[in-house]
Amino acid sequence: MRANYKKTAIILGLSVILIGGVGTIFAKKINNNVSINAQAQENKKEEEKIVNYVGTNEEGKKYTYDAKKVADKLAKYDYSNDGKKVVFLTFDDGTSKTNTPEILRILDENNVKATFFLTGSNIENGGEKAKELIKEEFDKGHAIANHGYSHDCKKLYPGRYLDIDAFKEDFKKNEELIKSVLGDNFSTRVLRCPGGYMSWKGMEPLDKYLDENKLVSIDWNALNADAEGPRKNAQQLADYAIKTAQGKEMVVMLMHDTYGKEETVKALPTIIKYFKDNGYEFRTLA
Ligand SMILES: [Zn+2]
Known part of the structure; x- marks a missing residue:
């Protein structure tokens, strides 16, 4: 029991x-x-x-490439792309009433797409015409990216150190301006720091801001040098572009479509021809 x-x-x-x-x-x-x-x-x-975050129209989506992937590779100086050659033509500081229309025409003629890093103050100075040009860039399937409103490096990076609040305000202001032209549905996650991310100190707060907002800052790994050193003619610009692109499967080419860049317009067909002849695909950053 x-x-x-x-x-x-x-x-x-x-x-x-x-x-x-x-x-x-x-x-x-x-x-x-x-x-x-x-x-x-x-x-x-x-x-x-x-x-x-789109940055381009329906047609343009066929040409986009993940800007984050490209930016990460550039940060590691890794310009390989699994054997596939790809080039991103980028134009900063526009739009300008004189050079942007010509650049759009040449891109059209060659049937290639590019990425435009717009500067708000230049757009406002260009009035209605400049705004029409943004629409044209967008309607033709190019990618639109943010290069800030003022392009004032003293304000954005006083003493060469980032002022994150000034930076955020400046880029927000430009975003609002672009939206006022392309509509509220437009947005881009791609931006380029005036002077290049690589040029400034104390950038950690920007890394955090980019990360939190899923934004991508992208510099370049080739350039035609139309904004530095002595003034160059079209042939010299094309030579510089080709020299800095050589041996790279992935090329982010820095150029400018703002005022005074007439030689860049003249050099562009030669630059495009080089990449076509060497088997590169033209893509945009979005
Ligand atoms: Zn710039």
């Missing part, structure tokens, strides 16, 4: 432990599911945020 009682007690005890264990497992599973769902929702929100 006593032994039986003991047995029953042991069985009961084991059952409680077993049920308790199964209960805990179930509770954990439910908890896991809840956190998995929360994570999925979080991911979806992140995706939507990225999808909302």
Whole structure:
């Protein structure tokens, strides 16, 4: 009798432990599911945020390339691309009433797309015509990116150190201006720091800001040098562009379509021809 009682007690005890264990497992599973769902929702929100950044029109989407991937490679000085040659023609500081239309015409003639890093103050100085040119860039399937409003390096990086609040305000102002032309649905995640990210100190707050807002800052790994050193003629600009691109599978070419860059316009057909002859695909950053 006593032994039986003991047995029953042991069985009961084991059952409680077993049920308790199964209960805990179930509770954990439910908890896991809840956190998995929360994570999925979080991911979806992140995706939507990225999808909302377009930077180009429907036609232009065929030519875009993941700007984040390109920027990460550039940061590591890795210009390989699995054997596939790709070039990103980029034009900074526009638009200008004189040179932008010519550049658009040459790109059209050659059936290639480019990325325009717009500077707000130049757009406003150019009035309605400059705004029409942004629309034309967009309508033709080129990519639009943010180069800030003022291009005032003393304001953005006083003493060569980043002023993150000034930077954010300046880029926001330009974004608003571009939206006022292309519509509220327009947004781009791609930006280029005036003077280049690589040129300034104390950039950590910008890294954080970019990360939090899924933005991408991109410099370049080749240039026609139309904004530095002595003034060059078209042939010299083309030579410089080709020299700095040579041996690179992935080329981000820095040029300018602002005022005074007439020689860049003249050099552009030669530069495009070089990349075509050497088997490069022309893509845009978005
Ligand atoms: Zn610039």
